[in-house]
Amino acid sequence: MPVSSSPERDNAERAYVRAHLDDLHADLDAWLRIPSISADPAHADDVAASAAWLAGALTRVGFPIVEIWPTPGAPAVYAEWPSADAGAPVALVYGHHDVQPVDPPELWVHPPFEPTVVDGEDGPELHARGAIDDKGNVAFHLLGLRAHLASTGRDTPAVTVKLLIEGEEESGSPHFAALLAERRDRLACDVVVVSDTGMAARDIPSAVVSMRGLADAEITLRGPAIDLHSGSFGGAVPNPLHAMASLLAALHDEQGRVTLPGFYDRVRALTDRERELMARVPFDEKEWLAGPAASRVATGEDGFSTLERVGARPTAEVNGMWGGYTGPGHKTIVPAEAHAKVTFRLVADQRPEDVGPQLRAWVEAHLPDGIEAEVHTPPGGVSPCASDLDSPAMGALLAAIARAWDSEPGDVLYLREGGSGPEADLVDVLGAPLVFLGAGLPTDRIHSPNERVLLEMLYRAAEAAAHLWRELAALPRDTR
């Protein structure tokens, strides 16, 4: 049962955080200058430097154990601060120190790796690639843990705090599962705190409770052996671009459902309670559309709200498509090949490994005569994952968020995250429950130019982290 609080106690975490904001600002300013783009081999040294910076920062905070763990790709940072309390629970914070690429560079108002504070509508914002995703979301923990120690007068945290901050999340975390398996003993924990998500709005305390999974595929269609002159052959031989258009057009039916046979078989339908909880999330669709989407309409699977479509329903999305002549002017060919990249977002209990066979069978069934297909589905993919809404750890999280947002635990809303990450690996390998604590907002423009973080969100998240360690420590030891 969470320890009862008095105004002075609450204010202690807040007071410390607010008195040390400059430390957070200085940390972010230094860290965000490092262009740790994991997807670009030219930035491999920067990714390593980003890990080194974080290791140094964790050491300065006071973590007695700080290590850099190499992988076949980018290094991860591991830190551990054992609690002096016997039998204290162990919390593992997950995040990543690599960032998205910045293209197209010409669309950035401020250079992506020159962090700039901007006065925004909702308060000061910090603009940089990685400002929220994910360096902001990791940096608040540095301040939060210090606030916890200071406000409780402790030399060690009330819970053993571990951090695992990987370096390849934006590249699909290709070595993460192996790293977890290799370091399983060091990573043993009672709860995983994912620090790579966000909330519904600045003044709407909320927590992500699930993330979608991901499977990706590349389809190649081939027709003639070479590009053909469309005067001599056009109208009389199959055109792989026509075939690709027909194929992709057939991926969804009139109700917006994905047509791969078996695709929905393992989808666990939302319960009425879950739909009611989702409906409580204030969502201004017009504003959401007018923001980064600048989309005039919201459309998708019939029978579901926009939030349900993004958080709780699986999708097939064509991310890229190409073939034939794409230069200036025209070229009168029947092209030899057509290509498409498709990704599938998955929900519980779909499995990424099921998608490839479903897609292959469907492509074969839809292939016109004279066209050959190749469907490439790389191994891996990401499973969907979720928090147990009824767990004590969840209760601790809600209490912590409520305190930091001056709200009540029962008013903290649940969000279902449309994106994917390696969190399911954490569940699979470590067997610990997941909770999500993040400072992001839907308007942060992650993965786009002009990414930003609302600084007030980081301050409150730091407070929430401080509360969380205390709340977790206070849970009865046998119900954790």
Add this chain to the structure above:
Amino acid sequence: MPVSSSPERDNAERAYVRAHLDDLHADLDAWLRIPSISADPAHADDVAASAAWLAGALTRVGFPIVEIWPTPGAPAVYAEWPSADAGAPVALVYGHHDVQPVDPPELWVHPPFEPTVVDGEDGPELHARGAIDDKGNVAFHLLGLRAHLASTGRDTPAVTVKLLIEGEEESGSPHFAALLAERRDRLACDVVVVSDTGMAARDIPSAVVSMRGLADAEITLRGPAIDLHSGSFGGAVPNPLHAMASLLAALHDEQGRVTLPGFYDRVRALTDRERELMARVPFDEKEWLAGPAASRVATGEDGFSTLERVGARPTAEVNGMWGGYTGPGHKTIVPAEAHAKVTFRLVADQRPEDVGPQLRAWVEAHLPDGIEAEVHTPPGGVSPCASDLDSPAMGALLAAIARAWDSEPGDVLYLREGGSGPEADLVDVLGAPLVFLGAGLPTDRIHSPNERVLLEMLYRAAEAAAHLWRELAALPRDTR
């Protein structure tokens, strides 16, 4: 009425041609080394050099008038050899001295601008970009005219021979109509001899009798203002790649007909006689498929043979399509834009200027909510054109081809060319009938790597040209 021939007369043209093949070889070897790629500004000097070479060659043949005509783009070559015979008809030969680009360069067995003689299945071939299209098809006229003069013992040709060899056909002849209008008086003629086509097979004397027209378009679809993170937005906003796939898939109905409203309104249906003439063309579909097409099947508009589909029916062809992420791996975005390049082959009496409005209206009608479209249809385009099968000029052509191929005029087959060119401008501006004399074969790989010409075809075409000048001169002057 064609002058009756004796074996010695026929042999005179052939004898001369066969005795001077090395001149043709030397001409082509020199000319083909010049990479006159009109589509590439980096080769503008080469295009000019190609014109200069041709002007020099025509002068060496004996043309008294040889000029280089500048245009806002590439220069054209004009040559004229007036006949000394009063009232002699005037024939204008049309061709082009520019060539297609060569990409992808790595697929060429012999370098595209190092002409190489190769021993092929059907005899010696010359391999180079432009070997047939169109330098071979122009070069045979140099030898053919000399053979005409030598075999008739004349100092000037029996008909006034004019040549107009432009430099931008592979770039859509953007300045050609203006050039014709500007030089109309110089170009006055009684018949145009197009020298940019071919025959059905080495031993099947044939003549193209029509060419398709061409209209081109580029369609751009826009959805969100920027590429969006597909976790946060996927499944809930329109995806322009999905919309483009649906649009392009809807371009044809189940019978393979183009669905633009009004597209077929002006199409002049083939008469029974025309279909019967087309059916006489020996066409081994399996071999045609197995050749450059390497396509397993021939498909297209229901109710028409492959030859009819290529030569006598209009088409819509997607030549290129792109949008979103096309690099290695995957990128989980809802892309902002999708693009497609589409060309339309047209037949009599369709007009290129009708296509843009038809396409625009159709795109607007098919656009899903939330997607915006831009349809760009450049001005110009190419009208379809045809020979008058009953004209005396046609009779002269058939006689000339029959002589060179040791056949009978009635056995010369008619081909309907699927490709397009500026020949309709020649008809429109000069008001003269068209006939087509060409040495190309379907297996020449024009517009593809490893273009070649079968040398025997050039030799026979040179003979045919020599016969043609004599046959045209012999036509009764009032029936021309």
